[in-house]
Amino acid sequence: MKCDAPVGVFDSGVGGLSVLAEIRARLPDESLLYVADSGHVPYGEKSAEYIRARSLAISDFLVGQGAKALVLACNTATAAAAAELRAHYPDLPIVGMEPAVKPAAAMTRTGVVGVLATTGTLKSARFAALLDRFASDVRVITQPCPGLVERIEEGDLDGSETRRMLQQWIDPLLAEGCDTLILGCTHYPFLKPLLRQMLPAEISLVDTGAAVARQLQALLDGRDLRAPAGSSRPTRLWCSGDVDRLQRVLPILWQEPVDVQVLSAG
Ligand code: DGL
Numbered sequence: 001m002k003c004d005a006p007v008g009v010f011d012s013g014v015g016g017l018s019v020l021a022e023i024r025a026r027l028p029d030e031s032l033l034y035v036a037d038s039g040h041v042p043y044g045e046k047s048a049e050y051i052r053a054r055s056l057a058i059s060d061f062l063v064g065q066g067a068k069a070l071v072l073a074c075n076t077a078t079a080a081a082a083a084e085l086r087a088h089y090p091d092l093p094i095v096g097m098e099p100a101v102k103p104a105a106a107m108t109r110t111g112v113v114g115v116l117a118t119t120g121t122l123k124s125a126r127f128a129a130l131l132d133r134f135a136s137d138v139r140v141i142t143q144p145c146p147g148l149v150e151r152i153e154e155g156d157l158d159g160s161e162t163r164r165m166l167q168q169w170i171d172p173l174l175a176e177g178c179d180t181l182i183l184g185c186t187h188y189p190f191l192k193p194l195l196r197q198m199l200p201a202e203i204s205l206v207d208t209g210a211a212v213a214r215q216l217q218a219l220l221d222g223r224d225l226r227a228p229a230g231s232s233r234p235t236r237l238w239c240s241g242d243v244d245r246l247q248r249v250l251p252i253l254w255q256e257p258v259d260v261q262v263l264s265a266g
Contacts, residue, residue, distance in 0.1 A: 001068045001223075001225060002068070003068075003224070003225055003226060003227055003228060003231075004031065004227050004228060004231045005031075005066050005067065005068035005225075006030070006031040006032060006033045006065070006066060006067055006068065006233070006236075007023065007027075007030050007031070007032055007033070007067060007068065007069050007070075007071060007216065007220075008033045008034075008035075008059070008062030008063070008065065008067030008069070008070050008071070009023065009032060009033065009034045009035075009070075009071040009073050010034065010035040010036075010037060010055075010058045010059075010062065010070075010071075010072065010073060010074070010077070011035075011036060011037070011072075011073045011074040011077070011186055011187075012036075012037050012038070012040060012041040012042060012043040012044075012054075012074055012076065012077070012149070013036050013037065013038040013041040013042075013149065013152075013153045013187070013241070014036055014038070014152065014153060014187070014190075014246065014249060014250075014253050015073070015074065015149065015152065015185060015186035015187030015188075015190075016034065016036070016071075016073025016074055016186050017034070017036075017073075017253045017254050018073075018186050018187070018189040018190055018207075018209050018253075019071065019073035019097070019186050019209045019212050019213070020032060020034055020073065020235075020254070021209070021254070021255075022209040022210045022212065022213040023071065023212070023213045023216060024235075024256070025213070026210075026213040026214065026216075026217055027213065027216065027217055027220075027226075027227075028232060029226070029227040029228065029229050029230065029231055029232050030220075030226075030227045030232060031227065031231070031232050031233040031234075031235075032235045032236075033062055033065055033067060033235075033236050033237075033238075034073075034235065034236070034237045034238070034258075035058045035061065035062065035237075035238045035239075035240070035263055036237065036238070036239045036240070036241070036246060037054055037058060037240050037241070037263075038153060038239055038240060038241030038242060038245075038246060039239075039240035039241035039263075040054050040240060040241075041149060041150070041153055041241065042118065042146075042149040042150060043074060043076040043077055043080075043118065043120060044076050044117075044118025044119050044120045044121065044144075044146070044149060044185070045118070045119055045120070045146060046120065048079075048080040048081075048120070048124070051076060051077055051080035051081055051120065052080055052081040052084050054077075055072070055077045055080070055081035055084070055085060056081070056084065056085065056088065058263075059085055059088070059089065061238075061263065063089065063092070065236075067092075068092075068093070068220075068225055069092065069093040069094070069095070069216065069219060069220060069225065070085065070089070070092060070093070070094045070095070071094075071095045071212060071216055072085070072094070072095065072096045072097065073097070073186050073212070074097070074185075074186055075097055075098055075099060075117060075118070075121045075184050075185055075186065076118045076120040076121050076185070077096075078096035078097050078098060078126070079098070079120065079121050079124035079125075079126040079127060080120065080124065082094065082096035082126075093216075093219035093220065093222075093223060093225070095212055095215050095216045095219060097186070097208050097211075097212050098121075098126065098127070098130055098184075098208070099115050099117055099121065099127065099130065099182045099184030099208070100182050100183075100184070100206040100207060100208045100211070101113070101115070101130050101131060101134045101135050101140065101182065102130075102133075102134040103206055104138075104180045104182050104204075104206050105134050105135050105137065105138045107180050107204055107206065108138055108179055108180040108204075109179055110177045110178070110179040111137075111138050111139055111177075112138070112139045112141065112173075112176055112177045112178045112179065112180075113135070113138050113139070113140050113141070113178060113180045113181075113182065114140075114141050114142075114143060114170075114173035114176075114178040114180070114181045114182065115140060115141070115142045115143065115181075115182040115184050116143050116145050116148075116169065116181065116182065116183055116184060116185065116188055117142065117143075117144065117145070117182070117184030117185050118144065118145070118146075118149070118184075118185050119144040119146060121184055121185065122142045122144050122184075139176075141172075141173055141176055141178060143169045143172075143173065145165065145169060145185070145188075147165060148162070148165055148166075148185075148187070148188070148191075149185065149187045151165065152187040152188075152190055152191070153187075153245070153249070154245070154249070155248060155249030155252055155253075157190055157191060157193070157194060157252065158193070158194045162191070162194065163194065163198070166191065166194065166195065166198060167198065170195075170198065170199065174199075174200070174203075178203070179202060179203055179204065180203070180204045180206060181195075181199070181203055181204065181205050181206070182206050182207070183205060183206065183207040184207075186207075186209070188207070189207045189209060190253060192205060234256075234257060234258070234259060235256055235257075235258045235259070236258070236259045236261070237258050237259065237260050237261070238260075238261050238262070238263035239260060239261075239262060239263060240262075240263040240264075243260060243262055246260065247260060
């Protein structure tokens with residue numbers, strides 16, 4: 001595998017762009033490929049079998065495009081498919097992600113942590129194992145957020161419907177004394193400015209985008225796969241759904257020029 005080969009990143013839609021931004025900031029020399037599987041969004045309300053099939057099809061596509069590493073910029077796909085993908089590509093560096101339970105448990109002062117995530121992530125065996133490992137000393141209140149990903153796919157980061165949804169979910173968490181809120185879906189970091197307006201200042205928000213970028217760096221370094229300085233090529237993005245909608249929302253979610261194409265594979 002050549003060092004200047006690209007890194008392949010995917011999510012059910014635009015959410016993984018929050019992770020892509022962290023990767024771009026930490027690893028500016030890497031060339032990036034991104035698949036937004038918006039023809040199949042939301043993953044969070046679909047079966048694990050369905051998400052595994054999508055994750056395999058997209059990963060095959062990205063590997064076919066020459067990806068030297070894969071990033072599952074999606075908590076839901078990681079819970080459903082990371083083990084299968086690692087078995088399928090035993091030699092490929094693969095970075096998955098999961099809600100930031102460990103850092104949140106270390107941060108909370110009230111001992112109450114809230115988790116906003118998809119239904120699929122919260123129902124998964126992987127999330128149950130995460131709580132077993134890291135949350136034995138704190139109270140964790142989980143809150144699925146059906147419908148929220150669709151608002152973000154529409155580019156509605158602060159409209160009345162998005163506010164109404166968030167309010168109904170965060171009010172009970174605050175009433176229970178939660179002081180640390182995990183954003184356990186890669187779409188939700190785009191709501192941080194709105195959440196900061198809606199939440200008291202002492203509530204901490206935690207997500208794992210920066211940790212994913214650090215982990216990718218470590219895996220690439222470990223295999224001598226870091227791109228040489230100055231070798232980065234323009235980011236390429238494929239979308240399996242409504243490309244016009246994506247083009248409309250892209251300017252508010254991603255700051256670099258990007259080449260957008262339709263993903264017909266899978
Ligand atoms: N962005 C994804 C995640 O991190 C999935 C959202 C969805 O499609 O439901 O979980």
